[in-house]
Amino acid sequence: MSTKHSRNAEKFLKDKEQVRWHDQTLWMVRAKRDNMSRQLPEWERLRDMACAIKMYSNSHLDLLLQEFEKNAQANGAHVYWAKDADEYCSIVYNILRAHSVKHFIKSKSMLAEECGLNEFLEEKGVEVVESDLGERILQLMHKKPSHIVMPAIHIKKEEIGELFVKEMGTEPGNNDQTYLTHAARKNLRRKFIEAEAAMTGANFAVASTGECVVCTNEGNADMGTSQPKIQITAFGMEKIVPDRESLGVFTRLLARSGTGQPITTYTSHYRKPRTGGELHIIIVDNGRSRILADKEHVKTLNCLRCGACMNTCPVYRRSGGYSYTYFIPGPIGINLGMLKAPLHYFDNVSACSLCYSCQNVCPAKVDLADQIYRWRQKLDGLSVASSSKKVMSGGMKALMEHPHLFNLALRNASVVNGLPQWMVYNGLNDWGKEHDMPQFAKESFNEMWKKNKIK
Template identity: 50%
Template sequence: MSTPLPEIPLPVIDHAAAAARFVADEARTNWHDASLWQVRQKRDRAAQAVPEWEALRDLASKIKAHTLSRLDEYLAQFEEQATANGIQVHWAKDAAEHNQIVHAILARHGVQRLVKSKSMLTEECGLNPYLEAQGIEVVDTDLGERIVQLAGEGPSHIVMPAIHVKKEEIGALFHEKIGTPAGEADPGRLTEAARQHLRAHFLSADAALTGVNFAIAETGGFVVCTNEGNADLGVHLTPVHIASMGIEKIIPAAEHLGVFLRLLARSATGQDLTVYTSHFHRPRQGQELHVVLVDNGRSAHLGRADFRDALKCIRCGACINTCPIYRRSGGHSYGSTVPGPIGSILTPGIDLKKYQHLPFASTLCGSCGDVCPVKIDIPGQLYRWRQLVTEEGHAGRSKRRVMAVAGQIFRNPRLFRWAGKLGRRLLRWLPQRAVYHQRNVWGRARDLPEPPRQSFLEWYAAHRSDNANKKGHDQ
């Protein structure tokens, strides 16, 4: 018998620590915050211009609920129709199988250069490093994605991958990587340089990979939305098009596209529609068209009654743009492919221990739920995940103790009144350094309010007795 090896715990994502590093640069934090708030305001204007906005949200949510309740049937229908259309359909249980399928297709065609448009799924699967390790050049062609790829980073936002990078930094990066003049930081000229640089890649690529925004069960086709035109420029030039999609991207029929597309771009960036909404139903003559349907934890998530609604997500990013925590901590602080509120309710389902802190990266202000175009109760799910994290014993020791004590106090009215009185006195008398000691994590960046002279109960009792004397006057 061999001795058991000592356990090596996997790293736990510490959002608070990462956020602390982000906010250390106050000017940059404010800039990041303002950039995203501007997008949120554009979203508001676009949403308010549509009289039936709330009806659309309601309808979108119901269509998704219906689809999820018959997802297996719609997936089978999609496969059947797509196959009849000449599309080759593949199924991947997990990230590894997805990557193998993609690589096998590329290997069969001897592909050396792959151009990719935005696909959060391939980020989730770690496709780029997998393919690169096998000698395939992978070029992300969305401008934001190309910026983070050249910088050796991942996207910090699902719609605006380089929202955390300043134009001067992009200028320096482009100077080093694609030869723009030193000091050039004009967005127009940098974009033009990227256009020229990427056009060469489009023209020399052997295959193209895209994500999928919506797949239509009834017609066996799928829709890809971009503003730049990069997805189309890639796939219409190459002999192989691979489209990777999570199984939750299915919608029943083409009539539903109108509902989701009216919501998607308005929620995402405040545009009425993306510039290109491309519908693929059959391969180009002489081209192979592949769709890879990926589960990777989604079917398991469907089984979690409290959380399955998160699978309604259409990846617009509205909850991310509005989140006061995201805006002031940056996408990378979440340590998950999908950051922000929606990421914080999806990733604990993948690994509760690793992502235990994410449901706490929220003030539960509820703004994410208010803007969600498919009406996912994001704050409700964040709260529920917190309960599960605590039940599973992942809450920190000091938090557990504080909660246990607080529970005792709140349960006992006399103890509560006594503790309140004591607290109000102590806060007045104790020196600052005793109140804001090292253990007071909450007080590190916050001031406690001025303690009131009396509690509400005391105030009420005092005024109530006055009222009692005047009894009868009100009648």
């Protein structure tokens, strides 16, 4: 029954103190999100409208993307279309090469992670500097994000302190968060000023104006794009929204849902290139248009990448981002991984208790848990259903269909209570792993009912 997820989770669970901290910290973010949502009586209508706008925009992508392109070009931007990860990486590289860019500063982009941009560019000799603090820490550690909004949530300050001694010349043993953050501020300032080109993703691309909107708390997207003259902005095509009125809905939901703030510190609107500069915009498909045909999973395209579904997920909180085999963890990652390559990422489908919390907090109403449930029904068809689970379900089916057998099993279940430890807790009994077995009652409800013990 063990999957790659459960085996990876086992490693994460070894450090009990770290697990407790991870679980409680993310739950605190979830509580902040609840607090924010309760301050707005119109909260549920906001979610409904966000969902409805996304259903509209994702079913009119052909029209909205062309409208965006026309307006962006009128604003003086260059617009490119990339079918897949390779084309996206090549477009970025060609822009950088044409301007002999050696220093390249980036703000956090899940699309760049998805497409392996940094690896691609570094192989070609371009120095890429991540400017989001969490991303920079991970880049220097040669690690990957474990959360889409709080990428370094799994790293302890002691590790960061040690890293900064080496990379930024901080005092050994000083692991104070403020001290370390300001050391990075100073260090990255130079990188911003030296860079010959800057890149951002986009949270929203507005069809009616041709502008891209980026939300950050640190101000790194703006520090980057206000220094060098070359700006590159790339987004997955589902980031398109029809107009600024729609931004009114999404900017109210995004940070409240993701981090429990009323809005991010910076919500930047990039419409034209800077004077004497260039603005390059890349629209990326990379499998998204294919998802449009899949009625059962098309709503994944509603996702705003706020991270609320991870913060609330009891499995994510207690297993960490690295347990999942897809680069995006948590409920949305389970679904996006299955859409990308089911035979590759099916291990994550079991990392869900179907508690539906994710679905209830999602600001754009992605039916996350329903989709996971649907994927589970398909596992057998993909020939990747767990064989031990199949044997058990077969057994349960036989038991449920034969009341005599069922009652007999129930009457004798309490025998297990008295069995020696080694017979109950062993490799054959998956229910006995990581938790204690329940005590079986001496008498079943059925029997108690018949003896009139239940009033």
